[in-house]
Amino acid sequence: MAKKLWGGRFKKPIDKDFESFQKSIGYDHELAKYDVYHSLIHVQALVYAKVLTNAEAKKLTAALKGILSQIEKGAFVYDPDSEDIHTEIQNRLEAKAKSAALKLHSFRSRNDMVAFDEQFYCYDQAGRILGLIADINNKAIPQLAGKYPKEHIVGYTHTQRAQVVSFAEYMNSFAFMLHADFKRIYGFKQGLKVSLGAGALAGSFIKKADYDRAIKSVLNAGFIGTAGNSLHNVSARDFIIEFMAALAILQMHISRMAEDLILYSTKEFDFLDLPEEFCTGSSLMPHKKNPDFLELARGYSGRIYGNLVSILTTMKGLPLTYNRDMQLDKEPLFSSVETVKDELNILAKFIPGIKLNKAAVGKALEDESLYATELAEYLVSKGVAFKTAHEIVGRLIRFAEDKKIKIKGIGDSELKAFSAHLNKQVIRKVFDPVFACATKRSIKRK
Numbered sequence: 419m420a421k422k423l424w425g426g427r428f429k430k431p432i433d434k435d436f437e438s439f440q441k442s443i444g445y446d447h448e449l450a451k452y453d454v455y456h457s458l459i460h461v462q463a464l465v466y467a468k469v470l471t472n473a474e475a476k477k478l479t480a481a482l483k484g485i486l487s488q489i490e491k492g493a494f495v496y497d498p499d500s501e502d503i504h505t506e507i508q509n510r511l512e513a514k515a516k517s518a519a520l521k522l523h524s525f526r527s528r529n530d531m532v533a534f535d536e537q538f539y540c541y542d543q544a545g546r547i548l549g550l551i552a553d554i555n556n557k558a559i560p561q562l563a564g565k566y567p568k569e570h571i572v573g574y575t576h577t578q579r580a581q582v583v584s585f586a587e588y589m590n591s592f593a594f595m596l597h598a599d600f601k602r603i604y605g606f607k608q609g610l611k612v613s614l615g616a617g618a619l620a621g622s623f624i625k626k627a628d629y630d631r632a633i634k635s636v637l638n639a640g641f642i643g644t645a646g647n648s649l650h651n652v653s654a655r656d657f658i659i660e661f662m663a664a665l666a667i668l669q670m671h672i673s674r675m676a677e678d679l680i681l682y683s684t685k686e687f688d689f690l691d692l693p694e695e696f697c698t699g700s701s702l703m704p705h706k707k708n709p710d711f712l713e714l715a716r717g718y719s720g721r722i723y724g725n726l727v728s729i730l731t732t733m734k735g736l737p738l739t740y741n742r743d744m745q746l747d748k749e750p751l752f753s754s755v756e757t758v759k760d761e762l763n764i765l766a767k768f769i770p771g772i773k774l775n776k777a778a779v780g781k782a783l784e785d786e787s788l789y790a791t792e793l794a795e796y797l798v799s800k801g802v803a804f805k806t807a808h809e810i811v812g813r814l815i816r817f818a819e820d821k822k823i824k825i826k827g828i829g830d831s832e833l834k835a836f837s838a839h840l841n842k843q844v845i846r847k848v849f850d851p852v853f854a855c856a857t858k859r860s861i862k863r864k
Contacts, residue, residue: 421509422501423523437501440742445749446503447496452538453503454486455637456531456614457511457522462632463615464524467624474518481514482507503535504528527618529652529740530645536751537612540661541641543755544607547665550762551600555593558769563589566774570851571689572782582788582854585774587861595671602664610657612641616648619739653739655729655747662726665754669722672761676712679772683709688778693771696764711768715761722757725750786825789849790815792857796848800839810837825849 461478464470470478485507488494500506511519563586573583615622615629622629629644645651682689692709700706728750732743790811797807814836818825826845833840847853 421505421512423505423508423528440501442502442745442748443496443498443500443506445752446532446535446745447494447506448748448752449503449532449535449539450494450496450507451486451489452535452542453507453531454482454489455538456534457507458482458486458636459614459629459632459642460526461522462635463624463628464521466628466631467525469524470518470521474515474521477515477518478511478522481511481519484514485510502528504531525617525623526614527616527652529618530614530616530622532744533616533652533654534612534614536655536748537610537657538642540657540751541607541610541612543759544603544610544661547668547755547759547762548600548603548607550759550766551596551603551668553766554762554769555596555600558766559589559593561770562772569774569776569779570783570855571774571779572785572788579782579785579788581791582783582851584855585779587855592671592675595674596668599664599668599671602667603661606657606660606664610641611643611646612639613643613645613651616645616651619649619652621645621648649739653736653741653744655733655744658747658751659726659729659733662722662729662751662754665758666722666726668758669719669754669761672758672765673716673719675765676716680709680712680716687782688775689782691773691775693768695771696768711764715765718757718761722754725754783851786818786849787815789854792854793845793848795857796844797837797839802837802839814840 458479461470461475461482465472465475485494496503496506497509500509508519508523511522566585569585570582571585571588572579573581573588615624615626626644633639633642679690679692681687683692692707692712694707696709696711697707698710699708729747732746736743793814794804794807794811797810798804802810814825814828814833817836818828826842826849828842828845830841833842833845
C-alpha cells in the first residue's frame with residue numbers, strides 16, 4: 419500500500435472501499451507536471467527559509483526534474499495505489515532523495531498545491547486551445563475559402579432561403595465566431611493568476627519575498643505569484659468556471675458549424691461534399707457516407723454544458739474554505755478541455771477537405787425569390803419608398819407563382835404594370851449573385 423501524507427492521529431486503518439472511493443490519482447495524474455513545478459518552487463522557498471540546505475535542495479531538484487522529464491516524454495506511470503498526484507510525487511521523492519524529501523512538505527498543504535496545479539493547468543491549456551483556434555482561422559478556413567473566391571451560396575434565415583451570400587463570406591462567419599472565442603479565452607488567460615503560499619487556508623510561514631525569489635529562480639513567469647488572500651485562494655474555483663464557460667460557448671459555435679455542414683451535405687441540399695476520411699459507413703447499407711465526426715462534435719455539446727453545470731452545482735453551497743467536494747472539479751474540467759482540443763485539431767484537417775458542389779449550388783441560386791430584396795432596394799434607388807417597393811416586389815412574386823412562370827420570363831409591358839422602373843433588362847441585372855453581393859457595401863471584403 420502506498421504511503422499517505424497524513425495518518426498520525428488515526429488508530430484504525432482506512433476502510434478499503436472508502437479508500438478506493440476517495441482516491442483521485444486515476445484522474446488528477448493529469449496535473450503531475452504542474453505539481454512538480456509547485457514543488458520546484460517550494461524547494462527554493464524552503465532554502466531561503468533555511469529549512470533545506472543547498473545540498474538537500476540540489477538532491478530534491480534533481481529528483482523533481484527527473485520526474486518532469488518522464489512526464490514530458492510521456493513515460494510517467496503512476497501507482498494506482500497512491501491517494502492522489504501529490505502523494506505519488508512525494509513517495510517518488512522519498513525513494514530518491516530520502517530524508518530531504520521528508521522536509522519538502524513543510525509549510526504547505528495539498529489545498530494550496532491543488533489550487534496552484536489547476537490554475538497552472540488552465541493557463542497552459544488555454545494557450546494550447548488558442549493555438550488550435552488560430553490554426554483554423556489562419557489556415558483551414560482561408561484555405562477552403564480560397565478555393566472558391568468567386569462562388570456564392572444560399573443564405574438562410576428561419577431555415578428558409580433568404581439572400582445570396584458569397585461562399586467566402588459564409589465561411590468567414592465561422593471564423594468570426596471562433597475569433598470571439600479566441601478573444602474570450604485570451605482575456606481569461608491574461609487575467610489568470612497562478613498562486614501559491616496559501617497553506618491550508620491561513621497562509622504560510624514562508625515570507626512572500628522568499629516565495630517571489632523562488633518563483634523567479636524556477637520559472638521567472640509573470641503569471642505566477644503569491645496568493646492575495648489565502649482563504650480565497652484555496653476555496654475559489656471561479657477560474658475553472660470561467661474557463662469552462664468560455665469552452666461551452668466555443669463548443670456551441672463548433673456545434674452550429676457542424677449542424678450547417680451536416681445539413682448542406684445531405685442529398686436534399688447537396689451543396690457540400692465532406693472529406694470521407696472523417697466519415698463512416700453503415701454496417702447494413704452499402705451506400706452510406708455518414709458525417710460522424712460532425713455529429714459527435716455536435717453531440718459533445720451536451721457533455722460540455724453538463725460539465726459546466728456540474729461544477730457550478732458543486733460550488734454553489736460550499737462554506738469556506740476547502741472542502742473535499744472540490745476534488746470533483748477535475749474530471750469535468752479535463753473532459754471539456756480534451757474534448758474541445760480534439761475537435762479543434764480534427765476541424766483544422768477537416769475544413770480544407772470540404773468541396774463545394776457548384777452545380778447544386780448554381781441550381782439553387784436560380785431561385786428568383788433570393789433576389790427579391792435586391793429588387794426592392796433597386797426600386798428604392800430609383801426614388802420609390804421602401805414600403806411601396808416591398809409591396810410591388812411581393813405582388814410580382816405572387817403573380818409569377820400564380821402563373822407558374824419565371825419573373826425573368828415576364829414581358830416588359832407586364833413588368834411596367836408593377837412599376838415603371840421595371841423591365842427585363844433590370845430583372846436580368848438584379849437577379850444575379852454577383853450583383854446581389856456587390857450591392858452590400860457595409861461589409862469590407864478582401
